[in-house]
Amino acid sequence: MSVPDLSGRVAPGFEAVAEELGAILAESHGSGAAFAVYEGSHPLIDLWGGVADRDTGTPWQEDTIQLVFSGTKGLVASCLLVLLDRGALELDGPVSRYWPEFAAAGKGEVTVGQAVSHMAAVPGLRDGFGAADLLDSGRMAERLAAEAPFWEPGTQIAYHALTYGWLCDELVRRLDGRSTGRFFAEELAVPLGLDLWIGLPPELEEYVARLTPADDYGITYLGDEPEPLLDAVYGGLMAEFRWNEHAFHQAEIPAANAIGTARSIARLYGCLAGGGGPLVSGDVVRVGRAELARGICAITRRPYAFGVGFELQTELGRFGPPADAFGHTGSGGSSHGAWPTEGLGFSFAMNELQPEARDSRAPRLLAALADCLSR
Incomplete structure (x- = not known):
């Protein structure tokens, strides 16, 4: 995969999501994250990268x-x-x-x-x-x-x-x-x-x-x-x-x-x-x-x-564009849920905890996902 510090698999047509996660990791100042999307039991996106432990520099791996x-x-x-x-x-x-x-x-x-x-x-x-x-x-x-x-x-x-x-x-x-x-x-x-x-x-x-x-x-x-x-x-x-x-x-x-x-x-x-x-x-x-x-x-x-x-979903749109989305977010920025109309489940997990008021990581990934689906 061409995105620096990023590993995993992406189905054809979803490369923009990998690019977005790569950009997020590049801005992260030594933290790590993973993002995955499933269509039923079939993986469409399974990505990870960055650092699992900022103190030791241990990289985020597939089994982190x-x-x-x-x-x-x-x-x-x-x-x-x-x-x-x-x-x-x-x-x-x-x-x-x-x-x-x-x-x-x-x-x-x-x-x-x-x-x-x-x-x-x-x-x-x-x-x-x-x-x-x-x-x-x-x-x-x-x-x-x-x-x-x-x-x-x-x-x-x-x-x-x-x-x-x-x-x-x-x-x-x-x-x-x-x-x-x-x-x-x-x-x-x-x-x-x-x-x-x-x-x-x-x-x-x-x-x-x-x-x-x-x-x-x-x-x-x-x-x-x-x-x-x-x-x-x-x-x-x-x-x-x-x-x-x-x-x-x-x-x-x-x-x-x-x-x-x-x-x-x-x-x-x-x-x-x-x-x-x-x-x-x-x-x-x-x-x-x-x-x-x-x-x-x-x-x-x-x-x-x-x-x-x-x-x-509320007016905050925490689970991306679909109005019927549901799931649960986690303090510090993680986001996990389902888009029923599209038949998709997603999860974003990371180790740098940010305040919600300025954290755009999960929304950016979900926006990129929605854009890929609309093409």
């Missing part, structure tokens, strides 16, 4: 894996689709039907649909938490079950940055008996042959790219909410950047610590874009991407729309 932060939520949403497809879960039913302890403090009528669309009114924990608390999802679920709603459930959207994971993980555990990480591995990753984990096996640590936050990296925040509310939602995460530590890779943090390759995430979304087979029915994929909530986040004041855990 990357932590994708809230890209994890789309994987968890895919687990929920499996449970919906099997009739084990009902969106209109109360969370407390499956998790009785969650009814405490006035949450007895919160529905599963509200919980998975960030309308459950428990976006954080009033007593706060530190980064190390994330290593015990069971304990965090207990604390969440005891938490009172911050406002009337179902009345406003608020991004449940971490509590989404504990909510969904506990639903999976109560319904199936397995943790979300194990459920994902056995029901989705193994059948599709994905190099993708929620809770990384220790022997794979050597393949993980090292995250490098930009100096201005932080929470996307457009409002003027008091800081205690932000602390309740995000805890000490921004003050304590510990995501390069092995403990934070190997624990199951079901809203935030999936690790894998871009090709594996694109393969998963390619499956969903193509109708769900062999994982779930086309009908349940349509349910999963149907809008359950839309509005301005009560905490960050940015627009959101959600289906069953998946982000949907």
Whole structure:
């Protein structure tokens, strides 16, 4: 391939995407990235390049894996689709039907649909938490079950940055008996042959790219909410950047610590874009991407729309030009999703974390992809 510092494969007609990723890497000042696109189970684009560890200069390789932060939520949403497809879960039913302890403090009528669309009114924990608390999802679920709603459930959207994971993980555990990480591995990753984990096996640590936050990296925040509310939602995460530590890779943090390759995430979304087979029915994929909530986040004041855990398109156009796109982005710039009309799944994963306000990397790649498709 002629693009400097770039390796991989590109189907004829998509060379402009490789050129765009090459330009992004040339501007990256010593970081790395991967971008992949699948049409169903067929790879159209599988590219990687740059540096996996800025400190050592280790190059990004074909088997480099990357932590994708809230890209994890789309994987968890895919687990929920499996449970919906099997009739084990009902969106209109109360969370407390499956998790009785969650009814405490006035949450007895919160529905599963509200919980998975960030309308459950428990976006954080009033007593706060530190980064190390994330290593015990069971304990965090207990604390969440005891938490009172911050406002009337179902009345406003608020991004449940971490509590989404504990909510969904506990639903999976109560319904199936397995943790979300194990459920994902056995029901989705193994059948599709994905190099993708929620809770990384220790022997794979050597393949993980090292995250490098930009100096201005932080929470996307457009409002003027008091800081205690932000602390309740995000805890000490921004003050304590510990995501390069092995403990934070190997624990199951079901809203935030999936690790894998871009090709594996694109393969998963390619499956969903193509109708769900062999994982779930086309009908349940349509349910999963149907809008359950839309509005301005009560905490960050940015627009959101959600289906069953998946982000949907808003005026920000985070998933490229198609209006029917869905998926989930990750803090720092990763973007993963499906274009159903085109039957495509995509994933962009990188190790330099940039603030959303100035990060154009994924939008540039998706624009190049759309341009190639239109020719």
